[in-house]
Amino acid sequence: MDLLANLAHGMGVALSLNNLLFCLIGCLIGTAIGVLPGIGPVATISLLLPITFGQPATTAIIMLAGIYYGAQYGGSTTAILLNLPGEVSSVVTTLEGYKMARRGRAGAALTIAALGSFFAGTVSTVLVAASGPLLTSVALSFGPADYFSLMLLGLIIAAVLAQGSVLKSVAMVTVGVALGLVGTDVQTGQQRFTFGIPELSDGVGFVSIAMGMFGIAEIILNLERPESRSVLSSKVGSLMLTKEEFRRAVPSVIRGTALGSVLGILPGGGAALASFGSYMMERKVSKGRHEFGTGAIEGVAGPESANNAASQTSFIPLLTLGIPANAVMALMVGALIIQGIQPGPRMVEAQPDLFWGLIASMWVGNLMLLVINLPMIGMWVKLLQVPYRYMYPSILIFCAIGVYSLQNNVFDVYQTVIFGIFGYLCSKLRLEPAPMLIGFVLGPMMEEHLRRAMLLSRGDWMVFVERPISATMLAIGFVALAAMLLPSISRKKDAAIQEGG
């Protein structure tokens, strides 16, 4: 079978010594930032982007992917032991996981979180592998008009699913698109919005935006809040599950995996949404639902499986269509473009090493994470005792060196300062930075497809409605937007997010 041959090829790539090493480094860093509250995968990946440039593209992506799904494993540890979410996606794990820990079943909760994640990781890896070539062949039949509509749909859904006001999120997407327009116009070579600054002719620095708005702004906000990390109270206890716990967790893991896989593919979806969704579902349908609130294992097994499944399936739109589903994937697009690879449907054929190597590495990485997380749990708990006052100067320094080494230009450093202050302002005003980053990445691509589509249609805007694929995308986007603007539904969404947070 073709798929097996390809996966075998991918295994060959993933198991090369260098890739294996960087996969391990990615998983270790991912677990570490997952465990530590106050630093998330978006900030970390933008921090480490410059460091990966010296590596081949495949190695770089393998490592960055490892950070993302590694963070899903690590996040559960803090949630269960400290009642603090290490990551946004493990917010709901605190609800049941911490209660389990207080009953002395912390070990069991950690085990089921890791095992569930591993199961979900395995299933979703196969899913990515199977759907990749399939979706790619569909995507190759897309014309520029279809692409434009698809990206528009992606942006709309990303904004609709973001936290807070839909209109403000769409506005932030637009701001991102506008920032993406800075630089040399591809077709005429004219400089746009560069103020005569040569450094801006290649566009606003992508890494500067990501580091400023996610890295620096986060540090500032964390410093404004007094440190709330409490001393570890509970002991981990036995890692073994009882038969009863195992029997109850299995269906939740399967449901969580299925739900997470689906929500991960959606633009704007990803790990956080998946774990919220799964928690809601478990509370309604699982056998142990009457025990929710007292430490039901289903409430840990479902969401933890879901967030890991989603973190992997969210690679599907990126690898097959070149469209980032969330902020982390937007960073991956940035990483690929800087490496000279244009993400899109041709990537599967043009870069088989990257595509299959990444997929195989996901499974290898999940296996590593299982080992990293379960027997070595004590080490990660120790990491939590490092106070934030030693961590943030380190993050700052790594940001500064990384952003400078991009082009050996201090202009990028100053640009990052400006985006840091802007990011702080945005978070005070509840303007979401994640939709902006996705808009920034997609903006230039959208302009190109729009121009091409309009040239082919001789200036006729109806082309977007006449082509069936494009029309369908626009219709879905319109319905999603309209539905969220209705007060009753948006209240429900807010309630769901509130309940989780």
Add this chain to the structure above:
Amino acid sequence: MKINTKDMVCVGLLTGFALIGLWLNMDHNLGSARRMGPGYMPMLTFYLLLILTAGVFFQALTNGPDPLTPWSPAEIAVVVAGAAAVFVVYYAASHAGGWLGASWNPLGLALFVGCLVPSILKSWRPLFLVSASFALFGIILEPLGLMVAIVATVVVSALADETQKPLGVAGCAAFLCALCWVVFIWYLDIRVPVWPQLS
């Protein structure tokens, strides 16, 4: 009152952004829908932003109250002073000869001084001292090298957090110098001056 103050500030910010964008876009040839010029997509984007902002405005009339934590007069005054300092320092440095006016130094110095001014007030320290320390890194890096830049950035950013102790900061700086030397100079071999340049 049900007016959403936060959203109203957003409206002001976004409208300003869109209007400035449209104004700057007047330099660019629009072209036609069939052959889009460099100004076509920006035009669409900024008009869309204006429409969306209008939407936010009408929502904000009713979905409040969502008050911002008000700034004290002193806080506003130092921010204005800082912004003024940015312009003054930038103008002065770019007209000064030698190192001060070279390449991006005026911008770096302006940002650094502009961020230091509001840091007089304790409540602004996390925001502006962290930003200032980052700008300081850029100023110091090329003339004085990576090691001095790391120490300076760690020290300035440490002032932003009251729980820091001198010994901890020193240890942190020493640790980071060693770590960065191993990672960036020895392993990744990035092109960056490490020690002060003797020229």
